[in-house]
Amino acid sequence: MKILGYSLISCILFCYLSFCTIKAAAQSQPSTEISGKITTITNEALPFASLMLFNATDSKLVKGAVTDGSGAFIIGNVSPGNYYISGSVLGYKTYKSEIFTLAPEEKKVLGIIQLQTENKQLQTVTVTAQKPLIESKMDKVVMNVENSILATGNTAMDILQKAPGVTIDNGVISLVGKTNVMVLINDKQTYLSTEQLKDLLNSLQSNTIQSIELMTNPSAQYDAAGNAGIINIRIKKNDSFxxxxxxxxxxxxxxxxxxxxxxxxxxxxxxxxxxxxxxxSDREDFSSIDVNRSVLSSGTxxxxxxxxxxxxxxxxxxxxxxxxxxISPRSVLGFVVDGYLWHGDSRLAGTTRVxxxxxxxxxxxxxxxxxxxxxxxxxxxxxxxxxxxxxxxxxxxxxxxxxxxxxxxxxxxxxxxxxxxxxxxxxxxxxxxxxxxxxxxxxxxxxxxxxxxxxxxxxxxxxxxxxxxxxxxxxxxxxxxxxxxxxxxxxxxxxxxxxxxxxxxxxxxxxxxxxxxxxxxxxxxxxxxxxxxxxxxxxxxxxxxxxxxxxxxxxxxxxxxxxxxxxxxxxxxxxxxxxxxxxxxxxxxxxxxxxxxxxxxxxxxxxxxxxxxxxxxxxxxxxxxxxxxxxxxxxxxxxxxxxxxxxxxxxxxxxxxxxxxxxxxxxxxxxxxxxxxxxxxxxxxxxxxxxxxxxxxxxxxxxxxxxxxxxxxxxxxxxxxxxxxxxxxxxxxxxxxxxxxxxxxxxxxxxxxxxxxxxxxxxxxxxxxxxxxxxxxxxxxxxxxxxxxxxxxxxxxxxxxxxxxxxxxxxxxxxxxxx
Known part of the structure; x- marks a missing residue:
């Protein structure tokens, strides 16, 4: 429920923080500022998070700010002195920094502040922040499948047909009206034929999928293949002990x-x-096809x-x-073995009339x-x-x-x-x-x-x-x-x-x-x-x-x-x-x-x-x-x-x-x-x-x-x-x-x-x-x-x-x- 929380508190915070900013303006220095970025522990940006700057001597509020769409914030025109900062957003634990000193004309960068998810117990009811079903970011559109009801019991192929801008016709995937889409799983390509990719996407159950990312113009870090862009299917991750x-x-x-x-x-x-x-999975399906064709040869x-x-x-x-x-605090060795065993049968009855x-x-x-x-x-x-x-x-x-x-x-x-x-x-x-x-x-x-x-x-x-x-x-x-x-x-x-x-x-x-x-x-x-x-x-x-x-x-x-x-x-x-x-x-x-x-x-x-x-x-x-x-x-x-x-x-x-x-x-x-x-x-x-x-x-x-x-x-x-x-x-x-x-x-x-x-x-x-x-x-x-x-x-x-x-x-x- 992150976006819901952002929407409810952002208007209140804006008015309150604006008042605090005006109140503190008299003691500002034009060339000083404090900046940083607020993210989740998985480095996802947190927009509309509130920042409070406090005087370390008397804990009085000096200024405030709200993060932008990328989670970044800037608190400008701050007088030199000793401060600490507090950051919060609905659904996450409040962050409080160590005391730091701001020198004259200093542009202090606090770096990335990571907030941890908070579960609050309210009369035996657990309230947990959730992402919206679909998010629009600067370089991609993200469909958060993890908590979607409509993804229930479906496969990756079924879910893709519901994604904005995506159409699928007989296994051919189009993105924003263009075919030749490259499909990745966890940033890695699948290297499969159309039939085998259909098999894989039909075998990938929704309960294993975290999100689907749609990128129409990927960076040079990705393979250059896929004229229409990239669809990246992210599998769920484990972040806790x-x-x-x-x-x-x-x-x-x-x-x-x-x-x-x-x-x-x-x-x-x-x-x-x-x-x-x-x-x-064990499923049955059918396909009925009617084809009408005319051929003109030698006037007949x-x-x-x-x-x-x-x-x-x-x-x-x-x-x-x-x-x-x-292996050490700075090195990780990983391995994965995955696969699928697929068996399909078909029976067709058809008539062609000439x-x-x-x-x-x-x-x-x-x-x-x-x-x-x-x-x-x-x-x-x-x-x-x-x-x-x-x-x-x-x-x-x-x-x-x-x-x-x-x-x-x-x-x-x-x-x-x-x-x-x-x-x-x-x-x-x-x-x-x-x-x-x-x-x-x-x-x-x-x-x-x-x-x-x-x-x-x-x-x-x-x-x-x-x-x-x-x-x-x-x-x-x-x-x-x-x-x-x-x-x-x-x-x-x-x-x-x-x-x-x-x-x-x-x-x-x-x-x-x-x-x-x-x-x-x-x-x-x-x-x-x-x-x-x-x-x-x-x-x-x-x-x-x-x-x-x-x-x-x-x-x-x-x-x-x-x-x-x-x-x-x-x-x-x-x-x-x-x-x-x-x-x-x-x-x-x-x-x-x-x-x-x-x-x-x-x-x-x-x-x-x-x-x-x-x-x-x-x-x-x-x-x-x-x-x-x-x-x-x-x-x-x-x-x-x-x-x-x-x-x-x-x-x-x-x-x-x-x-x-x-x-x-x-x-x-x-x-x-x-x-x-x-x-x-x-x-x-x-x-x-x-x-x-x-x-x-x-x-x-x-x-x-x-x-x-x-x-x-x-x-x-x-x-x-x-x-x-x-x-x-x-x-x-x-x-x-x-x-x-x-x-x-x-x-x-x-x-x-x-x-x-x-x-x-x-x-x-x-x-x-x-x-x-x-x-x-x-x-x-x-x-x-x-x-x-x-x-x-x-x-x-x-x-x-x-x-x-x-x-x-x-x-x-x-x-x-x-x-």
Missing amino acids: GTNADVNIGYGQGIYRKTNGGITVNHRSKILNIFANYNY STFFQSSSLEKFRYKNHSFKVGGDIN GPQPGVVDSSIVALNTGSFPANYFNYDVNYKLRLDTVGTELTFSGDYSTSTRKEAFYFNNQFLDENQNEYRPDYNFRNLAPQKIDIYVGKADFRHPFSKSSRLDAGFKYSAITIDNVLKYDILQNDGSYLNDERRSNQFIYDEKIGAAYANYNTQIGSYSIQAGLRVERTSSRGNLVTGGSIVEKSYTDLFPTLFLQKKIDNSNAITASYGRRIGRPDYASLNPFVYYIDQYTLRYGNPFLKPQYTNSYKIGYRFKNKYTVDLSYSKTKDGIAVIFVPDTKTKTIAQTDANLNSINSYSLNINAPVTFTNWWRSYNNVTLFYNQYNSDVIEGAQLQLEKLAWQASSNHTFTIDNKTSAELSGKYVSPNVYGVFNIKSYYGIDLGLRRAFLSNKMSVKLAVNDVFKTVGKRTSFSNLPNNSYTFDRNYDSRVVRLSISYKFGNIKLKSTDKNGSSAEEEKSRLNKL
Whole structure:
């Protein structure tokens, strides 16, 4: 309830402190001042904290101040003498400094003052300060998942769909209307394909997540990948001494059931910090797809209308074990082993009708397809941190090894019927076996040195190497029940990539200006080997990625910001595999080994009002933008999905964030984003493409405190019609509701939530019109779910779930797209 506390006391403090300041003005010296910054013990800024300056001789109040949005404060025009300072904010213990002396014309810097969380016992009711659901900061938007009711029983994928500015369509994540988003977990990249990233995000339960950070223009310290920006998922951490455990179980019911459960155990002492968690989920889902397509060839049109219903079942085991050892007061050695075991099954029934015009059927294909896609992922990380002095100079080293496998097996059974529903040719049955093996090695070193309280240098190196071995076996079912391999449609593709990077990032403050300038250099070498065809494509290139951030403080409550950054989007690994993957007689997919990386230059200017409201205007231009396209063959009537470099993608956006406190029991966070995307290309079927549209999306999240044990949440989101690549996407909206009640002295929590109350989020429609071809996709999935979750804490319940470490691997895992 931090923001609620800030809002209630800030007006009172302002009037009182202003009076005290005027009263003390007569004894001021123009050139003296006292400054510092107030944060939590985890170095999170505390805005609207109150500062009181007392005379050490008689303990009389001399002056006061309130911290700004970054937690900083300045008390100016103070006479020389002996003083002490007191700092406080609702929900935290009051801080009182030692007595210090202020000399004539001295600008005394008190540094960082850390406040500890305070639990106050009021008639057996524990009141604890909580963060708002969504916070807007200078360089990012933070969604605090830890205490969210609507996150109950959900996965990371479910929660991301509720985040402001984020949309997800069939696993493709967009941020402020742009795709190619880099996903991190605890500042470390996931290095997984689209399918594997979906597996991971669907296996990551909400009870393990602390917050989600949305960054549209990251600094040079982060990998340069991700043209649209970065989504960083932070796992819960343990900050206190002792031992605790948290057990949770949940049940959800949509059209099909969804169950989950898990346990987290933490132990922290002065020397050793160990943690472990295990989560299990078993859920069922469905996807219905209707596709209408027309093909014009030699003046004759052919119409395809297909309808399919696919049912899925996913079982997932995920775990994490790790620890930190305090080798000395200045050095910490840590390790983490984490992973997941995933098993999915699917069963699809579908019919494709073919005819010269809609409603007239010449023939049909009836499909009954089954599949399984087991996968596993393991990551091993060792890290070491060394503090070199007492002012904050430190070195951090980390090494990672990640390995994952996925063994897809899909069986396609096709029956061919004429207009009278009689078989006119034998059934055609085949299977695709697609085992995959990925190995990733990452080494990283980072250095941080503060030159003063207002300036700091960060620098580092990183090296990553990845090997991906993909095998596709296309087998045809024989009359005797055995399968015969079709070598023409089978292949093996091995991809190797190495990236070396170095960066430097400098932060400083000059008067009312804050400046951050950075430069990152990356050297990429890749080799794609189509073993079956004996074709090899090798590439090497070096790029520079500068970043610049400026902030001008108008006063303690208002500021102007500006930023620039250059980023890269390397082709997804599977998009480089040129071999054809057959889905059915008329649908296939293949990659493009000659894809070039896409480069984006992004510019943003913003205004922060009263340390709460923000308005940002952004522009980005992407050269050789990569987009999914469909390539039809008018002779065979097939349609193929592949990737291509467009000429350019221009994106304009206006983003407004407005937190509002209506009463002391009702507060909200509201976001509106307008974006205008232009896709320009002349490679789509040899015809020029210019698809552009002004679109917008809005979200509003509300939290209600009913009493000291009961709270509720309401969340709404709307996405207008928009465009992506060659697709037009229709609008959708969704409403979520949640209720929470605490029992047994807050040790037990019961949460009830309804996701997508009106069953509107799961219905998505997109369409495209190209020369000689047009098609429309209507997709629906199980989005309206009622969830009940119960959690119980044992031991020291002041502890948070622990997870201080993660993989140092970053950019590569997210690019294993569609493998």
